Amino acid sequence: MEVGGILTYEGSNFFRQRLILATLSGKPVRIRNIRTTSSEPGLREHEANFIRLIDCISNGSIIEVNETGTAVLYKPGVLIGGCLDHICSNQRGIGYFLEPLFMLALFCKTPLNITLKGITNNKLDPSVDMIRSSLMPVMKKILVVDDGLSLKMLRRGLPPGGGGVVVFTCPVRRTLKSFQWEENGKVKRIRGISYTSRVAPTVANRMLDAAKGEFLKFLTDVYLTLDSAKGSSPGFGLCAVAETNMGSFLCAEAMSNAPEEDSATKLPEDVGREAAWRLLEEIYRGGCVDTICQPFVLLCMALTPKDVSKIVLGPLAPYTMHFLRHLRDFFQVTFKIDEYKEKFTSDEMPESKTGADKLLLTCVGVGYTNISKGQT
Numbered sequence: 001m002e003v004g005g006i007l008t009y010e011g012s013n014f015f016r017q018r019l020i021l022a023t024l025s026g027k028p029v030r031i032r033n034i035r036t037t038s039s040e041p042g043l044r045e046h047e048a049n050f051i052r053l054i055d056c057i058s059n060g061s062i063i064e065v066n067e068t069g070t071a072v073l074y075k076p077g078v079l080i081g082g083c084l085d086h087i088c089s090n091q092r093g094i095g096y097f098l099e100p101l102f103m104l105a106l107f108c109k110t111p112l113n114i115t116l117k118g119i120t121n122n123k124l125d126p127s128v129d130m131i132r133s134s135l136m137p138v139m140k141k142i143l144v145v146d147d148g149l150s151l152k153m154l155r156r157g158l159p160p161g162g163g164g165v166v167v168f169t170c171p172v173r174r175t176l177k178s179f180q181w182e183e184n185g186k187v188k189r190i191r192g193i194s195y196t197s198r199v200a201p202t203v204a205n206r207m208l209d210a211a212k213g214e215f216l217k218f219l220t221d222v223y224l225t226l227d228s229a230k231g232s233s234p235g236f237g238l239c240a241v242a243e244t245n246m247g248s249f250l251c252a253e254a255m256s257n258a259p260e261e262d263s264a265t266k267l268p269e270d271v272g273r274e275a276a277w278r279l280l281e282e283i284y285r286g287g288c289v290d291t292i293c294q295p296f297v298l299l300c301m302a303l304t305p306k307d308v309s310k311i312v313l314g315p316l317a318p319y320t321m322h323f324l325r326h327l328r329d330f331f332q333v334t335f336k337i338d339e340y341k342e343k344f345t346s347d348e349m350p351e352s353k354t355g356a357d358k359l360l361l362t363c364v365g366v367g368y369t370n371i372s373k374g375q376t
Helices: 015-025 045-057 094-107 128-143 200-215 268-287 289-301 317-333
Strands: 006-010 029-032 062-064 074-076 081-086 108-116 148-156 164-170 188-199 224-228 234-246 251-256 308-313 338-339 359-364
Touching: 006 015, 006 148, 015 029, 015 094, 015 289, 015 317, 045 062, 045 081, 045 094, 094 108, 094 128, 094 164, 094 224, 094 289, 108 224, 128 148, 128 188, 128 251, 128 289, 188 268, 200 224, 200 234, 200 268, 234 268, 251 268, 251 338, 289 317, 289 359
Parallel strands: 006 029, 081 108, 188 224
Antiparallel strands: 029 074, 062 074, 108 164, 148 164, 188 234, 234 251, 308 359, 338 359
8 A cells, every 4th residue: 555655564474575676666665564473573684685785775865763673764866886885684485585686686777787685595585506507598598688797606506505606797788678578488408406515425316317317208318417516504305497499488386405404315216306396387388488487477467568479387386476565656557457368270189289378478568768777
């Protein structure tokens, strides 16, 4: 709801969404009653760290937090970008901070070159491997010209110690282009990485063999690589990505339990199979992009010139549904959502449809312009 010209929300859910869209729209936002009933009320360390990151890449923003940390008033400034360093909270992975940067970096004044330090792979957030395999290709497709866009992992860091180092560089754009993306195609190959940190190198091979055993039941073009790191904390995991013949990328990951977790230790074979099953579920869900890319693509559609953009997605994640609501609040953009009717060639039977029901999302962009970039 809007109170005195300020969008006002309750609770700690979707904290990043609200700050990202407030920054892009230039609208102030107030968030109240943050964990007021919790034994530890107020902002968590990673949320305060995220606020510092937003403040770091912008100029002129005003952030007011009350004494208990249960209320935040954010008046956005201008995104400036530049060459920056940021140490991420070890409560969350680097992916927690990297996802918002993908949405904001395009609209900075100068190209963003930021070094993030922290945990590269954890269970809560998309790992750097997933973002590099899934979100990067989508961004390249939307940008068309991707000069200066890169995401490099210089060092891998697992929880709880972290120690990972990631460098993200992104060019700036004055405007985006509208697009219609309705063909997701069929999976033609699967690639992936089996990584370990401070465990026996044979663990990576055990994960790889288990995952490959599952994939080979459906596809022959499977290739997984090994990565053995010497991080500060022990752990292992596997990230796999499926590429379709229409240039779509679907990604999934599984990893071992962190040392401080109370749950039972996972075998490498279990982790490998879990990663394979998660990717197969992502393939079943289908769509032109996978689950972690849904909010980013919808934001790009909303910010395009005043023209029609379309995309076919699998079932919407709850996070994506709330993102659509927030887009309506900040930009007054609504999406038309229809059931997608698949087109069949003459030699295909309609009964041959596989996977979950797809959705066709259509919207007219708001004609967003990056005013901080100036004329090009």
